[in-house]
Amino acid sequence: MPEASSSTAPSGLSRRTFLTHTGVAAASLLLLTACPDPETPPVVTPTISLTGGDEGVLNYLFLLERVATELYAKVLATPPAELTAADLGVLRDIYRHNFIHRELLQLTMSANGFTANAGISAQSFDYASFTLTTRLGVLNAAQSLADLTVAAYCGAARLLSSGVLLRLFVKMMAVKARHAAALRDLRTPGSFAATDVVPQTGAEAGLNQVLTPAEVLAELSKFTSPVQLSVGSLPTS
């Protein structure tokens, strides 16, 4: 069962070792060496900085997928009693879809010689900002991550240089939007495309919210604290 293998997430690395792994910014290491004063050791914020090209974009999606998948694993391991059968059905489906996406992304990176970012272990993801013991808290968390993922996908499509990868990307993207809508309707029926995610007026009228990698990673960093996620060398256009 996928639930059981959640901890086989692609990284069992401790925070202690993550700095030595590929994909981690050299910037934070440079910061260490740049401070000459031994009396006041600098406070170094551990940072995961994404690499460039399609490798970086896939790792960006991979990070989103890992944070979301782990949320569902946690919730489904000890679901609040007030979740309905329909709630659980939706959450289980989304969990399995996300798990499949995450694993396929990892295999795709491997097949193309890309390094999957292993800078933070799934066990250290932090969901403390949500109350995962109540139905509302669970749906809040799931909806937040689902909406964030859809907005991230909207902004990332044009950053992929490979048409082959773009075709895979859009196959997953629509399912992400279906997830977000389904979660919203569980929480507030009819909110599938509310104006906070699909504006009603202006240049973005009718368009799903789009976020840049910098905006998404700032939000996602709340789940990886104290590790900060940085765009690093991600393509910008």
Add this chain to the structure above:
Amino acid sequence: MNLFKILAELEQVDPEVADRLNSRRSALSALGNISKKITLASAPAIIGAAFNKTLAQGTGSPLADVLNYALLLERLEAAYYTRALQASTAPALATAFSGNATLRTAIEKIRDNENAHVALLTAALGSAAAAAPTGFNFAAAYTDLPTFLTFAQAFEDLGVRAYKGQAGNISRTATVAANTSVTVTNAGQSSTASIGGANVLQVALQIHATEARHAAYIRYLRRQAAYATAASGSIGNQFGWITGKAGNGAPAPVYDAGNPATTFPAEDNVSQGGLNLTSQLAATYTAAEVSEAFDEPLDSATVRSIASGFIIP
């Protein structure tokens, strides 16, 4: 297995790709021949399978063709919801909508989104925008609320597949012409905003995501007993995603394979990147779970053929 090995598949799609990429200059000129209203800032170095199609379309205006195709589908959807909400054009639905404010508000929301898509695509195309068809014929769908929702699901899912089928045909660097603005009208209130410089691929995929949200919601509605019919099958067990290629009463071709089927498989496809994902991942998944996790693209000829029954040319 190929697992989306980028270069290998690129060569498979287009054996001459190496030659073409060697001549970046000629590629640029072939890609540059587009609608005057849509500007290409620069050609990307590699755009995979899409490269082949763009070059193959020769001297036309490939991007305008893609956007006009999207515009036709959006006009169809906008008309579908607009008329459904009017007692004069859909009398059999009037009682259902007048008696359920929540339902009416949600369908109005979808209608407003579709109208915004029409306005946006029309503005982006400018003088290259095709004329609207003579009319639409939705009589078969307006017989009662469950039937209306069944066809709504079909149109939304078809739209999602259609956009996905074109994603590779839009250059990543194509932008809407400067000084383009769009006017959106909601409940009689109009607002105008500039869309000059907007990235066309990004906008198309933002529309695509909105359509997928609609599709999920329509399935949410159909799951509720009040909206179900015997013809809708086991929709009660389904959520916002497509399990296998089940349309639950919606026309089967919406979920079937397109042409070629290798590029446009049916929605029950379980293979991605040469791997059968039910058995070749670390954990085992059912065919239902794998098929749900991926929406499949559909080619424009198949989409047009399905939509043609509702369009009066």
